[in-house]
Amino acid sequence: MTPYTKEYAIRQDEKDPLKHFKSRFIKSDSDLIYLDGNSLGMLPCETPHHMDRVVKEEWGKGLIRSWNTGWYERSAQLAAKLAPLIGAQPEEVMIADSTSVNLFKLAYAALQHQQGRKGIVSDQLNFPSDIYVLQGLVELLGNKHQLRLASSADEMTVSMEELEKQLSDDSALLTLSHVVFKSAFMYDMKAVTRLAHKKGAMVLWDLSHAVGSVPVYLNDSNADLAIGCTYKYLNGGPGAPAFLYVRKDLQQKLQSPVQGWFGQSNPFEFNLDYQPAVGINRFLAGTPPLLSLSALEPALEIMTEAGINNLRNKSVLQTRYLISLVEEYLSPLGFSLASPGDETRRGSHISIRHAEAYRICKALIDPQTGDRVIIPDFREPDNIRLGIAPLYNSFLDIYEAVMQLKLLVEEELYSRFPLTRETVT
Numbered sequence: 001m002t003p004y005t006k007e008y009a010i011r012q013d014e015k016d017p018l019k020h021f022k023s024r025f026i027k028s029d030s031d032l033i034y035l036d037g038n039s040l041g042m043l044p045c046e047t048p049h050h051m052d053r054v055v056k057e058e059w060g061k062g063l064i065r066s067w068n069t070g071w072y073e074r075s076a077q078l079a080a081k082l083a084p085l086i087g088a089q090p091e092e093v094m095i096a097d098s099t100s101v102n103l104f105k106l107a108y109a110a111l112q113h114q115q116g117r118k119g120i121v122s123d124q125l126n127f128p129s130d131i132y133v134l135q136g137l138v139e140l141l142g143n144k145h146q147l148r149l150a151s152s153a154d155e156m157t158v159s160m161e162e163l164e165k166q167l168s169d170d171s172a173l174l175t176l177s178h179v180v181f182k183s184a185f186m187y188d189m190k191a192v193t194r195l196a197h198k199k200g201a202m203v204l205w206d207l208s209h210a211v212g213s214v215p216v217y218l219n220d221s222n223a224d225l226a227i228g229c230t231y232k233y234l235n236g237g238p239g240a241p242a243f244l245y246v247r248k249d250l251q252q253k254l255q256s257p258v259q260g261w262f263g264q265s266n267p268f269e270f271n272l273d274y275q276p277a278v279g280i281n282r283f284l285a286g287t288p289p290l291l292s293l294s295a296l297e298p299a300l301e302i303m304t305e306a307g308i309n310n311l312r313n314k315s316v317l318q319t320r321y322l323i324s325l326v327e328e329y330l331s332p333l334g335f336s337l338a339s340p341g342d343e344t345r346r347g348s349h350i351s352i353r354h355a356e357a358y359r360i361c362k363a364l365i366d367p368q369t370g371d372r373v374i375i376p377d378f379r380e381p382d383n384i385r386l387g388i389a390p391l392y393n394s395f396l397d398i399y400e401a402v403m404q405l406k407l408l409v410e411e412e413l414y415s416r417f418p419l420t421r422e423t424v425t
């Protein structure tokens with residue numbers, strides 16, 4: 001059977017061992033095709049019930065007593081659920097703050113630990129927030145450090161040679177996104193970590209676009225530090241707290257720059273001298289956002305039930321399928337692939353480029369023609385990201401999205417939309 005027909009997509013969905021997970025998510029508009037799970041994951045059906053109980057029972061009835069009946073341990077319990085997804089031990093992971101704040105805390109700790117070394121290396125494909133945090137750190141530490149960004153020859157990937165060129169015996173820290181937000185390029189974590197360690201640099205991985213979409217092996221790669229968010233493929237909800245990872249043997253050697261009471265060795269002694277907690281807790285700062293933290297619980301449950309290796313297998317089949325449709329139907333219309341062709345070096349979203357990408361995106365989201373609504377996202381200057389979340393995206397979703405893209409461009413339906421950008425794209 002040729003893979004370019006609707007029947008083929010339907011057949012793939014029938015064969016999909018994970019197909020029943022789609023019904024575990026709320027979809028108020030049955031016609032909607034959601035391809036933005038890499039920016040904000042969908043809402044699990046169980047989450048509103050769970051939150052209703054947390055709010056009414058734990059907060060409403062339990063009030064402050066709930067701190068002793070589950071709240072205090074909740075960050076650590078959820079971190080333990082998350083740990084297997086990133087190849088870490090439960091006592092190496094903590095859920096707290098936002099990704100940017102966790103980057104600040106861990107990068108600062110690493111630079112203090114690497115006294116004397118002045119190089120910080122990242123790359124031009126990294127998420128801007130990460131770069132801002134690093135620039136701020138350089139300033140905060142008196143402009144003694146030098147931030148170097150490895151460049152990308154193709155705007156998609158960064159070579160090992162280029163990384164090696166940026167690293168030196170003066171490098172303190174290498175920090176990269178494991179899966180790059182625009183192109184979905186995925187670094188070889190083990191090889192890159194080994195390279196940095198050879199130069200004496202510590203490695204901090206941002207797992208925001210990796211966690212929940214690809215299996216991550218932090219321990220096996222001997223990674224030092226990691227951070228990531230939980231509202232993308234993990235479906236924790238908007239602004240869900242982020243996570244951080246510090247390898248066991250490094251925990252006692254590093255210290256958080258935000259010395260808050262939750263990171264104190266015994267917060268309820270109310271001692272006036274700060275003593276960092278033994279273990280991962282020392283990287284906590286203040287009271288965790290219990291409500292958003294709790295929303296993560298059903299989401300992590302589903303992820304664990306599906307199994308990250310099963311999800312990865314499906315995601316590889318789906319990204320491969322999407323690329324074949326792009327080549328067949330969209331390349332002749334001015335689209336080009338902006339993600340690596342090699343699936344071992346690729347995460348779970350696919351970027352395509354088109355000169356009219358912005359308006360095409362608008363026309364997908366707000367068709368005004370009775371066509372179905374499709375939600376991808378747009379990234380400057382000309383990228384359309386099609387996020388594939390194997391928990392709830394079907395092969396038919398992918399087929400229909402490509403067909404809609406084809407129609408929009410063939411009939412120039414996007415031309416009715418203005419070129420001015422909205423605040424959030």
Ligand SMILES: *Cc1c(COP(=O)(O)O)cnc(C)c1O
Pocket residue numbers: 098099100101126127129130177181206208209229242
């Ligand atoms: C989404 C994302 C973030 C988000 O950071 P927050 O501080 O949690 O908003 C950070 N880094 C990367 C690579 C991301 O993809």
